[in-house]
Structures are given as C-alpha cells and as structure tokens.
Amino acid sequence: MDDIWLPDFLDAQPLGSAALWSCLAERLPWSTGAAEFQVEFSGAWQQEPAQVLRLTWDNQATYPHARGVPERTVTELGACALAVLVCARYLEASIERLATDGDRFDYWVWWGDQWFGLEVSGTQLASRAELHQRHREKIEQLASNPYALAGCVVVVSFTTRTILFSAHFPEEEENV
Structure with a gap:
C-alpha cells in the first residue's frame, strides 16, 4: 500500500491549483479522513503490479468548496488532481503547464529529459467495461x-475508486 498524506503532498506541487484540490475534496469521503484507490498500470507498464494508493487528510480541516461548478467539471478537475498525484508519485514527473486547444491532451509533463503529453478523464462510471472503454x-x-x-493517460472512477494509468510511445501504439 502506498500512503500519501494529502496536505504535505499538495503543498509541494507546482501545479497546486486550489480549484483542482477543492474538486478532489468534493469527490472524496471527506469526513472519513481517508480513501483508497486501486491504481492499475498498462501500456508500456503492462508488467507493473497494481498498487493500492491510500490518501489521508485531516477530516476536521476545511477546504474551499467548488460552489457553482457543474458536477461534471468537479469530477474532471478532481481526476486532474489525482493525475498530478500519480504522475509525481510513480513517475517523479512534473506537470508543468496546461495544454492548448488542438494539442489532444490536457497537460504538458516534464519527465526525465523530455516533454510528454498527459490526457486525463474523470468519471462516476461504475462499470469496469465502461471505464476501460x-x-x-x-x-x-x-x-x-x-x-x-x-x-x-489517467482515467479515474470515483465510484469504484479505480485509477487506470498508462504510458504510451508512438512507435508502440499498434500494440495497444
């Protein structure tokens, strides 16, 4: 099990947008002070075993609520917060900036010595088949x-507490 104390982690992130973290808080069982996600690796990481990612926080702490934000947007931004977390934790990669329209991904990531794209999706889908689709x-x-x-690619289901995390290299895509 991989444990992360959210307050320390969030303070250390360069892309620590309050909107991302407040949306994540909206999707977590805040009063419990903990949530576990199953992280499943695929693509270039096909052989990596799944991990249990346990997030903990002070359940007495307050967070800025995402008032007036549509539910779908809250889910998507909460997934983006988890994408920042898994990229930092499992890749030691830094999410540097937002992508622009037409890039076909959400964020520019600096990993090792080069740029990569990061595509993120959040959902409330409960079916594993729908999540994998x-x-x-x-x-x-x-x-x-x-x-x-x-x-x-990071796809997060807040219903099943599953994170699908995959790496893709253009020359390997015919094997996906």
Missing part, C-alpha cells in the same frame, strides 16, 4: 496529438 478512447485521443509525443 473510456481509457481506450483517451489513448486514441493522445495518440492523435499533432506533435507525435509520447504520453500518459
């Missing part, structure tokens, strides 16, 4: 980026 769609989207960049 969403993951395949996001892989296709990332693969169509105009830079022919390698990248990662």
Whole structure:
C-alpha cells in the first residue's frame, strides 16, 4: 500500500491549483479522513503490479468548496488532481503547464529529459467495461496529438475508486 498524506503532498506541487484540490475534496469521503484507490498500470507498464494508493487528510480541516461548478467539471478537475498525484508519485514527473486547444491532451509533463503529453478523464462510471472503454478512447485521443509525443493517460472512477494509468510511445501504439 502506498500512503500519501494529502496536505504535505499538495503543498509541494507546482501545479497546486486550489480549484483542482477543492474538486478532489468534493469527490472524496471527506469526513472519513481517508480513501483508497486501486491504481492499475498498462501500456508500456503492462508488467507493473497494481498498487493500492491510500490518501489521508485531516477530516476536521476545511477546504474551499467548488460552489457553482457543474458536477461534471468537479469530477474532471478532481481526476486532474489525482493525475498530478500519480504522475509525481510513480513517475517523479512534473506537470508543468496546461495544454492548448488542438494539442489532444490536457497537460504538458516534464519527465526525465523530455516533454510528454498527459490526457486525463474523470468519471462516476461504475462499470469496469465502461471505464476501460473510456481509457481506450483517451489513448486514441493522445495518440492523435499533432506533435507525435509520447504520453500518459489517467482515467479515474470515483465510484469504484479505480485509477487506470498508462504510458504510451508512438512507435508502440499498434500494440495497444
């Protein structure tokens, strides 16, 4: 099990947008002070075993609520917060900036000595089949980026507490 104390982690992130973290808090069982996610690796990491990621926080702490934000947006931004977390934790990669329209991914990531794309999707889907279908769609989207960049896809289900995390390199996409 991989334990993360959210307050320390969030303070250390360069892309520590309050909007991302407040949306994540909206999707976690805040009063319990903990949540576990099953992280499943695929793509270039096919052989990596799944991990249990346990997030903990002070359940007495307050957080800025995402008032007036549509539910779908809250889910998507909460997933983006988890994508920042898993990229930092498992890749030691730094999410540097937002992508622009037409990039075909959400974030630019500095990993090792080069740039990669990161595509993120959040959902309330409960079916594993639907979650894996969403993951395949996001892989296709990332693969169509105009830079022919390698990248990662993170798909989060807040219902099943599952994170699908995959790495993709353009020359390997025919094996997806």
